[in-house]
Amino acid sequence: MVLAKNQHLLLTNSFKERESSEDTKPTRKIKIKRLNFDIYIQSMRIYGAPKITKELEKMGIKIAEKTVGNYMREMGIKARYIKPFIKTTIDPDFDNNLKNLLQEQFNPEKPNAIWCLDITYIDTKA
Numbered sequence: 684m685v686l687a688k689n690q691h692l693l694l695t696n697s698f699k700e701r702e703s704s705e706d707t708k709p710t711r712k713i714k715i716k717r718l719n720f721d722i723y724i725q726s727m728r729i730y731g732a733p734k735i736t737k738e739l740e741k742m743g744i745k746i747a748e749k750t751v752g753n754y755m756r757e758m759g760i761k762a763r764y765i766k767p768f769i770k771t772t773i774d775p776d777f778d779n780n781l782k783n784l785l786q787e788q789f790n791p792e793k794p795n796a797i798w799c800l801d802i803t804y805i806d807t808k809a
Contacts, residue, residue, distance in 0.1 A: 712754070715739070715744065715746060715750075715751075715754060716754050716757075716758060718739060718742070718744070719735055719739075719754050719755060719758070720758060722735050722739070723760055728760075728762075728763050729763050729765065730762060731752075731755075732748050732749075732751040732755055732762075733748055734762075735755070736748040736751045739751070785797065
């Protein structure tokens with residue numbers, strides 16, 4: 684008879700009942716996903732996992748960058764990379780700014796008065 688009472692308690696306190704009662708409160712994962720999204724929106728959709736992780740650490744939440752990246756992937760959000768501005772055009776007035784200092788007189792009056800340089804190739808890998 685003692686077993687019957689315990690079995691009744693086990694049936695009423697089944698996993699399904701415990702699972703459904705815990706679904707009402709948000710889990711840590713859901714809370715962090717919400718914070719991820721809030722930080723992402725506040726950053727104008729620019730921040731990625733590294734910066735969001737740093738923001739969460741400032742809030743006192745300890746989490747791995749990999750986990751934040753996984754949550755972002757699950758939510759379908761990505762960081763936006765902003766390319767730096769690179770000027771690719773040359774001023775049309777470039778030739779007019781150059782000055783002919785030698786005036787085609789290639790025989791200087793004294794040594795080391797005029798220097799000339801021709802840069803054909805500069806090794807930038809070193």
